[in-house]
Amino acid sequence: PSSASARIPLPSGLQFEVLKTEGHARRGRLTLNHGVVETPIFMPVGTYGTVKGVMPRSLEEMGAQIILGNTFHLWLRPGMDVLRPFGGLHRFEGWHKPILTDSGGFQVWSLGDMRKISEEGVKFASPVNGDKLFLTPEVSMQIQHVLNSDVVMQFDECTPYIMGDKASGRLTTEKEARYSMELSLRWAKRCQLEFERLQNPNALFGIVQGGMFTHLRDESLAGLELLDFPGLAVGGLSVGEPKAEMLRVLEHIGPRLPAHKPHYLMGVGTPEDLVDGVANGIDMFDCVMPTRNARNGHLFTRYGDLRLRNTRYKTDERPLDESCSCYTCTNFSRAYLHHLDRCGEMLGPMLTSVHNLHYYLDLMREVRESLDAGGFEAFRRQFATDRARGV
Ligand SMILES: O=c1[nH]cnc2cc3nc(NCc4cccs4)[nH]c3cc12
Numbered sequence: 001p002s003s004a005s006a007r008i009p010l011p012s013g014l015q016f017e018v019l020k021t022e023g024h025a026r027r028g029r030l031t032l033n034h035g036v037v038e039t040p041i042f043m044p045v046g047t048y049g050t051v052k053g054v055m056p057r058s059l060e061e062m063g064a065q066i067i068l069g070n071t072f073h074l075w076l077r078p079g080m081d082v083l084r085p086f087g088g089l090h091r092f093e094g095w096h097k098p099i100l101t102d103s104g105g106f107q108v109w110s111l112g113d114m115r116k117i118s119e120e121g122v123k124f125a126s127p128v129n130g131d132k133l134f135l136t137p138e139v140s141m142q143i144q145h146v147l148n149s150d151v152v153m154q155f156d157e158c159t160p161y162i163m164g165d166k167a168s169g170r171l172t173t174e175k176e177a178r179y180s181m182e183l184s185l186r187w188a189k190r191c192q193l194e195f196e197r198l199q200n201p202n203a204l205f206g207i208v209q210g211g212m213f214t215h216l217r218d219e220s221l222a223g224l225e226l227l228d229f230p231g232l233a234v235g236g237l238s239v240g241e242p243k244a245e246m247l248r249v250l251e252h253i254g255p256r257l258p259a260h261k262p263h264y265l266m267g268v269g270t271p272e273d274l275v276d277g278v279a280n281g282i283d284m285f286d287c288v289m290p291t292r293n294a295r296n297g298h299l300f301t302r303y304g305d306l307r308l309r310n311t312r313y314k315t316d317e318r319p320l321d322e323s324c325s326c327y328t329c330t331n332f333s334r335a336y337l338h339h340l341d342r343c344g345e346m347l348g349p350m351l352t353s354v355h356n357l358h359y360y361l362d363l364m365r366e367v368r369e370s371l372d373a374g375g376f377e378a379f380r381r382q383f384a385t386d387r388a389r390g391v
């Protein structure tokens, strides 16, 4: 019999219900071990057990429902011996709602030539202290078990868009993309066996690979469906490919994902990408953009982006975004934030991160409300018009 029929699935720590649909867009509710998440949702990235410069109380105040942690970084620092006594990441970082952890595969892949990939896993030297480390599907599951994350991501290989370095690089071939996709499928099976051996009570998500080749994406999805994960992610995007390529792959695979399971698009994206993702059946997003751009003075608003460092804001008494109800927009002016940025004051990135995260979370709240009212398409048009207006 196929391996799938021999398995007795454990009750996973996940329930998902689709409340409404409009085209491929879905309004859903995701119940995890640490709480309920209304979808579509944006997940703030908290790589080292902190969303940089933002207190958990502020995350709650702005409506964050689930945040990300990174297995690779937390394995290196502070390490499992520190996290284990806390029962995992929640109590350690003071966030008691759901947490999703990436598996570490992408982060190790980003190390470039410092890593050696084999069938078994990835060997690399710790960028922290030079230790020789070996990350495998089984070790990734063991780490995420200690972290006790509500959503565990399979250990995969993120198929690159460009092979070799950016400058002289060339496009990944179909053969290379196929090998990488099939390796991730073999690793998916190994993750599932280890996840079940550990009797992890949370939910394990598979990750669809296949590069820019839609037939490989279909084969990846078919292979993952045999393993019957409670949720699926789309990987291998937002890795330097042109926007049109990301959309082409997303428009192909998004609507083909199993309707009754949650769909997570990894590492995406701009506000426009999120709205396009929802229109193609995506329920969950994560991206470092709102927090990383905030620290660089690149702010998102309803009417377009704003670069705080520009001298035009030196005496501008208006808030970042007239229509924003966040702590930063309620209490401070563009002139004050420009001043903090110019002085390199630490309150600067703290306040701009609050605004950018609030903007992303509020955008997804408006998306949910438009889906509840059956007006997502109208919302999508108004959103595009507003964003083109200019601040
Ligand atoms: O296939 C993937 N597998 C597991 N994690 C990922 C994370 C990802 N994050 C991005 N893009 C966002 C970026 C963040 C920093 C550089 S690119 N793309 C991603 C793809 C994957």
Ligand SMILES: [Zn+2]
Pocket: 320, 321, 324, 325, 326, 327, 328, 329, 330, 354, 355, 356, 358, 359
């Ligand atoms: Zn604001």
